[in-house]
Amino acid sequence: MGNTPASHVKHVLTIFAVFLILISMLMSNVCVSFPSVKESSKIIFVPDDFDMIQKAVKAANDGDTIIVRDGIYFENIDVFKSVKIISENGPNSTIIIADMPSDDVFDILSNNVTLSGFTIKGSSNAAGIFLHSLTSSCNISNNIIVDNFCGIRLDTALKNNISSNLIANNTYGITLDSSSRENTISENIIKRNVHGIYLSDSFNNKIYLNCFMNENNVYSSDSTNIWSTPEEVSYLYENRNLTSFLGNFWSDYYGEDLDNNGIGDYPYKIGSMDADEYPLMGLFKNNVIPLVDIFPPVIEFVNVSSIHPKPNEDIKIVAYVIDRGSGVNRTILWYSINYETWIPLEMVKNNSYWTAIIPGKPEGTTIEFYIEAFDNQGNRGESEIYYLTVRATYYLPSNQSGGIFAVAFALIVLLLLMFLAIVGYISSREEEPTILPSRPVVNQRTEDEYSLPEEQAANLKKDLLSELPKLSEEEKDILFELESEKSALEDLLKDLDEKYKLQKINAKEYYELYKKYKRELYLVEKKLREFKVKLGLRGTLRCMVCGLEIKSGEDIVFCRYCNSPAHREHLLEWLHIKRICPYCRHPLRETDLL
Structure with a gap:
């Protein structure tokens, strides 16, 4: 049967379809074999290409690098592209001063920004560097950030890196607020600021190997963060190679390092929810912890x-x-x-x-x-x-009238003192505080015994029980145990003084034991006072500054180290001059008051 026109057309269409399929496959292979080439990032120099950093940022594309040559630049810079801005020769040679002190020197508004190698200063009412809301994956390093209201501010920023900066002479060194989270802040020197680091509603930030030497090193509110290295670090301390988790150096940390590993034996408390569990005894640098001495004798x-x-x-x-x-x-x-x-x-x-x-x-x-x-x-x-x-010997003057006047004056003073004594006695009888009986002195006591001999303990307990009939048996036992422990520690201190006077121990041993027993006595007295307050038994408290009795309703504070009380106003005036506790002589700041 011959070819009809219809069959011929069908044959042509089939060949054309096959041809289109082959062309499509060929083009696909070409596309796979020769992918498109993206235009490479470029380098922009300031002031060669642009006389201002802001102009260079505006002309740049994501991924470009802006290199700033030596000089002083008066600018407020908005960084709204993912660029690298670095100085040519470091922060001592490249200085950025806020043109408008009420505005941030650098406003970081984009992700993946690098800012490195500058001195940034002069923003007296704003921040040196401000990482805005949801800014992430930025790197802020090797800068000197000084003389601003806030050195570096993070507001709802996440997963940024802030490292190896010097942040000094600002009102706030670093602030993190509004749910800033998962940022890493490490190996910065943060000193001579009013507030070193300020955290509010910020979580899971890793803060370690920094040096804090400020008027107030840290404030943390409604925040939980990580204050040590995520893993153990090998380091050198006093010519010994050691490995441990490491925290930060705090100028107001007064703990000891009895195991001599460069890490304090007690945590550094941060707010009510956090603590640096591995506070450093020196500044960490190049995997070495040198002993930093910033503390006066x-x-x-x-x-x-x-x-x-x-x-x-x-x-x-x-x-x-x-x-x-x-x-x-x-x-x-x-x-x-x-x-x-x-x-x-x-x-x-x-x-x-x-x-x-x-x-x-x-x-x-x-x-x-x-x-x-x-x-x-x-x-x-x-x-x-x-x-x-120097003790003087006093004589009555030869003048008769002068002698009579002196005698009369002495009689008046004597009568006044007697009147005050009578008034004081009547007042004390009207509201007499509960006073526990004195305890007998224990002459023999080993340094590990914190309890009274059985006969004395029984007498003390009998006296306590008879004077406190309204207390439950459990409350009486607790009160008795605390009083016994207090008495035993007081005896240990007396025995320690006697041993030192007889030269049975040297000065170093005496001081170490004195600190130990005194600290334990402070803690026991604190427990005892709190328990008495709970029971409604409050003896006379006296201000350690003015010496007067502290009355109910007065504003009082306690030293966190010895728990001694004082009128708030009096102790603040004292600390303004002395900066040590009037009682235990421990260095004391307003933030240490309870």
Whole structure:
């Protein structure tokens, strides 16, 4: 049967379809074999290509690099592209100063931004660097950020890296708020700021190997973060290779390093929810923890041969001085006669004790003195000022009328004192605080015994039970145990003093045990006072500054180290001048008050 026109057309269409399929396959292979080439990123130089960094950012594309040559630039820069902005020769040569102090120097508005190698300053009412909402994967490193209201601010920022910056002389060093999370802040030096790092509603940020030396190192509210390295780190400390998790260095950490591994033995508390479990004893750098000594020597206590010396009697002053870091180098006794010129005396060292002698003075002389100590790094500490009066002999004046007047005046003073004593006695009888009976002294006590002998304990418990009939048996037992423990610790301290006086222990052993027992006694007294308050038994509390009784309703605070009470206003005035606890002499800040 011959070919019809219809069959011929069908044959042609079939061949055309096959041809289209082959062309399609060929094009597909070509596409696979020769992918499209994206235009490579470019490098822009400032001021060669553009005279301002902001103009360079505007002209750049994502992925470009902007290199800024040496110079001082007055700008406020908005970074709204994913670019790298780096200096040619580092932060000491490339300085960016806010053209408008009320605006941020750098506003980071895009992801994947790198900012490195600049001095950034002059934003007195805003931030040096501000990472805005949902900004992520940015790298801020090797910058000097100074003299701003806030050094670096993160607001709802996530997964950014802030490392190896010097952040100083700002009101706030670093702030993280509004759910900033999963950022890494490491190996920065954050010092001389009012607030080192401020966290609010921020979570799971990794903060480690930083150095904090600020007026207030950290504030954390409604935040939980990670304050140590995510894994153990190998490091060198005092010529020994060690491995551990590492936290941060805190200038206000006063814990000890008894195992000598460069890590404090007690956590550094951060807010109410966090703690640095591995606080460093020095600044971490290049996998080495050198011992950093920024702490002044502390004059722990001063002993005077006589507080009322006799005329022309030499006065021996003995001071116990310690230093946490490099050691005490020299100690000077400064004294003044009748409030005149201060006179220096070099003190002589004997173990940790320093001694000097003030020459004897005539009767009636007023002597004031204080002690100044320096460590081997030049840090300076000083004691409070002490006052002495040389004992004088008083005679009645020869003038008859003057003698009568003096006698009359003395009688008036005596009558006034008697009246005040009677009023005080009546007042105390009207509202007499509960006073527990005194405890017998224990003469023999080993250093590990924290309980009274059985006979004395039974008598003490009997007295307590008879005076507290309204308490439950369990409450009486708890009260008895706390009182017994307090008494035993007091006896240990007495025995320790006796051993030292008899030279059975040296000064170092004495001081270590004294600190241990004193700290334990503070904790027991704190528990005892809290328990008494709970039971409604409150003895007389006195302000450790003014010495007056603290009355119900008055605003009071406690030292966090010794738990001694004080009127808030009085202690704040004291700390403004001294910055140590009036009772335990421990360095104390307003943030340490309870």
